[in-house]
Amino acid sequence: MNDDLAAIRRVLAGDVEHFAVLVRRHQGPLCGLVRSLLPRSADWEDVAQDVFLAAYANLATFDPTRAAFRTWLFTIARNRCRNALKRRRPELPGVLPEELDVHTPEEEARRREWFEQLDAALEALPFEQRTAFVLAEIQNLSLEEVGRIEGVSVGTVKSRLGRARQKLRAALAPAPEPP
Amino acid sequence: MSPDDVFDAWKRRRAEAEAPPGFAERVQDAVRRRTPPRRFPVLRVAVGVAAVAACLFRIAATLGLFLEP
Numbered sequence: 682m683n684d685d686l687a688a689i690r691r692v693l694a695g696d697v698e699h700f701a702v703l704v705r706r707h708q709g710p711l712c713g714l715v716r717s718l719l720p721r722s723a724d725w726e727d728v729a730q731d732v733f734l735a736a737y738a739n740l741a742t743f744d745p746t747r748a749a750f751r752t753w754l755f756t757i758a759r760n761r762c763r764n765a766l767k768r769r770r771p772e773l774p775g776v777l778p779e780e781l782d783v784h785t786p787e788e789e790a791r792r793r794e795w796f797e798q799l800d801a802a803l804e805a806l807p808f809e810q811r812t813a814f815v816l817a818e819i820q821n822l823s824l825e826e827v828g829r830i831e832g833v834s835v836g837t838v839k840s841r842l843g844r845a846r847q848k849l850r851a852a853l854a855p856a857p858e859p860p
Numbered sequence: 861m862s863p864d865d866v867f868d869a870w871k872r873r874r875a876e877a878e879a880p881p882g883f884a885e886r887v888q889d890a891v892r893r894r895t896p897p898r899r900f901p902v903l904r905v906a907v908g909v910a911a912v913a914a915c916l917f918r919i920a921a922t923l924g925l926f927l928e929p
Contacts, residue, residue, distance in 0.1 A: 701888045708879035708887075716877050726880060733887045738894065788861065795866045796873070819874045853863040 685750040692740060704733055707754055710820055714755060717803065717815040718762040728765050732758045748829055755822070756830045759812055766808065795853060802852035806845055813838050814845035 685706070691699040708729075715729040735757050736743075743753055803811060809831065816827045817838070824835045824842075831838065861869075 697891060698888070700891050701884055704884045704887045708883055709877075712879040712883065713875060713877040717874055726883065729879070729883070730887050730890060734890055734894070737891050792861065792866065792869070796870050799867070799870045815874075819871055821875070850863065850867065853866060 686745055689740060689743060689745075689750065692737075700737055703736075703750070707751060708733075710751070711754060711758055714758050714815060714820055715762060717819060718759070718808075718812060719765060724765075728761055729758070732761050735761065749826075752822070752826050752829055755816065755820070755826075759816075759830055763808060798852045799849060802849050806848060810841045810845040810848070813841035814849070817842055818846075 685703065688699050688702045688706075692703070711732060712726070712729050715732065716725050719725045719728060732754065736754055739757075743750065748756075803814070806814065812831060813827055816822045816830060817824060822830075824838050827838045827842075828835050
């Protein structure tokens, strides 16, 4: 947090190159967030880059007394993703990194199938529920931070999160046996 | 693998998603092509204040025509 503030001050003082420090520090979580909010997106990297450029252009308006830099950045990301989804075209499936766990081929195939089911279920969630789930469960933000980003109360975040979890877990439920 | 394990593994995989190679450099290149952010909108505030002052002066001058003895 303090490191972010020091970097922001340097950028605002004219040291443009120091913005790279902020990008390197936050690029992983930000790309993960954008990738999760833009399902199967082929151009999520453009949106992620656009988020950083918007942050740079509006850096003077960042108020550290209101939110952490990461929360502010994620708010921009959330809004940019929402706009991108509005003008979304059919896109190629996104690719996520593979885990390096060792499984038998059968386990691996089954796991892959489950992951695909979860990816599809995440994509099918309404935007508000998806954002709440990704921010709280994948990015590990507090409910207060999620509420700040979404502009809603903690109670509303909890409710969206509960519904999102329910739908995602339902994606893992075994299909009923045919009669 | 239980459904809970699958669910946690899936969340972990999503959380571990990384930026593509060279991403920070591409952002920084785009940043360099942009004008540096203004620390404070000093010029904009100064222009606004000057405009308000000019407006008040004109109003006072116009009112002065009618208020002269």
